[in-house]
Amino acid sequence: MKRTSPLYGVKSQVIKVPAYTLRAFEADVKLNQNENPFDFPEDLKDEIFRRYRERQWSRYPDFVPDSLRQQLADFVGWQREGVLVGNGSNELLQSTLMVLVKSRTRVAIPSPTFTVYGLISTVLGARIVHIPLNPDMSYNANDLISKSQESGASVIIINTPNNPTGSVLSEDGLEEILKRFSGFVLLDEAYYEFWGHSGLRVLKDYPRLIITRTFSKAMGMAGLRVGYLLAHPELATQISKAKLPYNVNQFSLTAAEVALENIDRFRPPIEAVLKERDRLYRELAGIPGVKVYPSEANFFLVEVPVVPRVLFDELYERGILIRDVSSYPMLSKCLRISIGTQEENDRLLSALRASLTK
Numbered sequence: 436m437k438r439t440s441p442l443y444g445v446k447s448q449v450i451k452v453p454a455y456t457l458r459a460f461e462a463d464v465k466l467n468q469n470e471n472p473f474d475f476p477e478d479l480k481d482e483i484f485r486r487y488r489e490r491q492w493s494r495y496p497d498f499v500p501d502s503l504r505q506q507l508a509d510f511v512g513w514q515r516e517g518v519l520v521g522n523g524s525n526e527l528l529q530s531t532l533m534v535l536v537k538s539r540t541r542v543a544i545p546s547p548t549f550t551v552y553g554l555i556s557t558v559l560g561a562r563i564v565h566i567p568l569n570p571d572m573s574y575n576a577n578d579l580i581s582k583s584q585e586s587g588a589s590v591i592i593i594n595t596p597n598n599p600t601g602s603v604l605s606e607d608g609l610e611e612i613l614k615r616f617s618g619f620v621l622l623d624e625a626y627y628e629f630w631g632h633s634g635l636r637v638l639k640d641y642p643r644l645i646i647t648r649t650f651s652k653a654m655g656m657a658g659l660r661v662g663y664l665l666a667h668p669e670l671a672t673q674i675s676k677a678k679l680p681y682n683v684n685q686f687s688l689t690a691a692e693v694a695l696e697n698i699d700r701f702r703p704p705i706e707a708v709l710k711e712r713d714r715l716y717r718e719l720a721g722i723p724g725v726k727v728y729p730s731e732a733n734f735f736l737v738e739v740p741v742v743p744r745v746l747f748d749e750l751y752e753r754g755i756l757i758r759d760v761s762s763y764p765m766l767s768k769c770l771r772i773s774i775g776t777q778e779e780n781d782r783l784l785s786a787l788r789a790s791l792t793k
């Protein structure tokens with residue numbers, strides 16, 4: 436590359452890696468980002484505004500949000516020193532990888548999964564070891580262990596329930612990996628609340644396990660960007676060094692505090708999504724030519740009998756936005772659909788039937 440090029444000196448792995456982008460589409464029925472279809476409760480919004488209004492806006496937030504860390508520690512049953520709060524769980528995934536990955540570190544990533552893991556690791560100079568899921572999209576713990584070991588990986592990143600497949604790594608499978616793999620296991624539990632099983636149960640026994648979770652999905656706070664990390668306190672201290680100071684703004688910290696104080700309010704919307712999950716699964720499975728993968732999250736991976744992009748466009752014309760994941764490995768026939776409200780799902784189903792039975 437010429438010295439005069441604006442890209443001269445940019446890391447070659449950054450230039451080569453595709454960007455993680457999402458075109459901003461507007462739609463009546465938005466089922467493309469695994470968001471909560473039920474908004475944050477209005478009265479709790481008022482309470483957050485009231486508390487935030489009383490604060491002096493000219494002051495920085497707390498250097499370390501210790502009161503929220505303590506609240507989270509009490510909520511999950513872990514030590515405050517082992518809890519970090521981030522600007523979305525993405526920031527915590529990034530901080531963790533910044534601390535664990537150096538040039539040529541091998542990072543094992545099941546495939547297909549959330550794109551951000553590979554992107555950040557690549558930018559940091561990692562060599563990615565892609566380990567395919569089984570053809571039915573289930574996890575294969577033995578495969579993950581043996582391929583990670585063979586490749587010399589020092590980190591495995593696991594997302595359970597997994598985006599975009601909805602499949603899960605069983606508690607036994609996780610424990611097997613933790614027992615036999617000597618590196619770090621970064622466990623992304625962004626969709627934990629829709630499944631209910633967590634690695635937290637064994638965190639005290641495996642100090643190289645790091646868990647991330649988010650307020651973006653089940654808690655309906657995607658717009659406010661709050662995530663948290665649970666790890667051995669000594670490891671959390673190292674990871675915290677890679678976070679920017681004042682990484683979470685005071686408004687979002689206040690919102691997270693209010694959400695945790697009112698945690699029971701978030702159960703009914705989760706139950707409503709789970710009920711719709713059962714119904715949508717049955718309905719989708721009944722559409723000729725559609726194959727729906729079982730999901731423990733708030734979305735479904737579906738294989739369709741037409742070119743996915745064509746169906747995506749047709750649904751979009753009918754006001755329904757879903758996610759085209761056909762460029763992901765193993766998913767060339769697939770789309771991903773977030774679970775919406777009952778009305779939204781009804782609209783999705785009739786649009787799908789209309790498009791596929793023309």
Ligand SMILES: Cc1ncc(COP(=O)(O)O)c(C=O)c1O
Pocket residue numbers: 468469522523524525526549594597598623625648649650651657660661662
């Ligand atoms: C698997 C997974 N992890 C992490 C995230 C990021 O969540 P956050 O909003 O907390 O940054 C997402 C968002 O879609 C996700 O699907």
